Amino acid sequence: MKRPELGAIAGAVLVTLFFLATADSSMFTLAGVMNFMTPAAQLGILAIGAAMLMIGGEFDLSIGSMVAFAGLFFGVCSVTWGLPLIIAIPMTLVFAGMVGAINGVIVIRSGLPSFIVTLAFLFILRGLSLVGLKLATGGSTQLRGVRDAVEGDWLAPFFSGDAFQGLFASLASSGLIDSFKNGSPKVPGIPVEILWFLVIAALATYVLLRTPAGNWIFAAGGDSNAASNSGVPVARVKISLFVLTACCAALVAIITVMDAGSTDARRGFQKEFEAIIAAVIGGCLLTGGYGSAIGAFFGAIIFGMVVIGLTYTNFDQDWFQVFLGGMLLIAVLFNNAIRKRVTGER
16 A cells, blocks of 8 residues: 555466566567657656546647647647747646646636546647647648758757767677677667656656655645645645646657657557556556556556567457456556555445
């Protein structure tokens, strides 16, 4: 009960053992690990934001659509307007944060469930992405030229490509990691999204467990009336969490758009559900007030391992959908049992 993430860690161990027994051995080489950690990191950034919001007692079903919408805004800033990344990236984050704040204000002021409000924004943002891309490109639903627009920008390596390339080249020349015949490493470095994933998970865990803001988040999600009576600024906390979740989606949009060199209207499709499922697998209660950023971290890793791991086996990759539903059901039943033990319900 004190460690919500233990269920996700146990799940990660079981999934690892399963693929050790059934998958090709290359899955757990350095290249294979980077292969499944990359999608896990992209989902994990969303999942940590979703977990923080769920602990605060709310949902955001619009984060997948926000990835597409923020990607459109970033693409217009960098390609159409020709802005440098030092301006385009903060503008994208602020823009996404403003949309997140609108979500939060509507939820707080209207008293409507966040599920309904953000479901509406799921469709609004996806539709605006389609319309905006057509306006920006003259009819296309894809905006290209991002890679050329940001090429040579000093900030680009922090949001795209691989980090520590010199170190990996040195390790390859020393024979410590696999290399090609010409001596270049098979793994050129660590994809930057993995580093962002680690940093965000560490910061979120620190905030939740070591700061007054973390106590406020748990209190606001556990019993908002009691928290408010105790002096917790519940409305401010929840709106701030909506802003955080939107900014996480914008960060994923920036990273994926720069990696792909383009943005399109289907970017982030259904990621809102995967992020929430990863958070639930990580120990977050659907009723709020309980959860862990580290749990969401491992929940996202489980996703990455299964999505990519199935390609290393003889199983049909469509089994992933079965796994998704099964893991969600198991996690909800497990978390509900924990909630009943904590609250004394029968």
